[in-house]
Amino acid sequence: MILFQQKMKTVIVIPVFNEEKTIGNVLSDLNKNNYNDIIVVDDASSDKSAEIARNYNCMIIEHLINRGQGAALKTGIVLALNGGADYIVTFDADGQHQVGDIKLLLEPLYAKKCEVTLGSRYLTELSQRKIPLMRKVLHRLAIVYTNFTTRLNLSDTHNGLRAMTAVAAEKIHFSQDRYAHASEILEEIAHKHISFMEIPVTISYTDYSLAKGQKIGDFIKILFKIFVNKLR
């Protein structure tokens, strides 16, 4: 078993790949807000991400070679479950997510209203949405596709900010190593009839996060991967 010094309850899992510019601020914000049960999965970063993360209250687990965001997320979730987490929050390392939104995602879980909460950038008030046009187009394509395949009615499908109970995390099996894991998680939620709620969250776009984010080519790759996965 994993040696945890403190009893884990709500664990925040952060997949990291070359995020030295933002990881420090993200962890600092989380620690300041009393989130100290954090698992940082360093997906074989070639920069100083892991070194910087060591300055904060968190557990760092390292992949020997880069396996992708989905793979890193799964490693973190497995570790959290092994450590006895009751609730798991997935959080991005690029500084796009707001620490204040974590509470909003956890409240319905604590109140046992549902098993999974999904952050949605399209449920916030229009004035607060500052989403670049190209991103909106990509999101729209992903939303139409996912809603069609899962029969869910979601307003956002590729948002890395989500929370789940340990029971739900055990039920959700995803095997896509790269970006396609987000669609796979939603398919699992639909197929296994896991109760969920969409929660409005704010995403702050910066030049940095936009440069690192998904492109139209990634969307095509995601579709292809999902297609091949179904034929296997």
Add this chain to the structure above:
Amino acid sequence: MIIKIFITFFVVFAISRVILRHREGSVKKIALLIWIFIWSGILFFVWWPKVSDYIAHSVGIGRGVDALVYISLVALFYGMFRIYVKLEFVEHEITGLVREMALRDNNKKEWK
């Protein structure tokens, strides 16, 4: 005629490679037989192309060579797909291994 001899040499070379791999144990007997059948078939149609014309006519294709090109294309695409699927499988296996190693390493760590 030169091309026929050239292809014959190549086919003999290809079959010898498959036999060698089979002796090494990296190619199963069934795969060996399939490869010998495919290469022998190619050799057969190279030396007796009229037979391919006859088969092509019977399925509604004008020339035997055209039929061979169509079949080859389909087979190549299928082969590519199989390789892609296999590659995906290997990728997943690697991920599983990397995860297992990361989690094992973590047994030695403690919360900061």
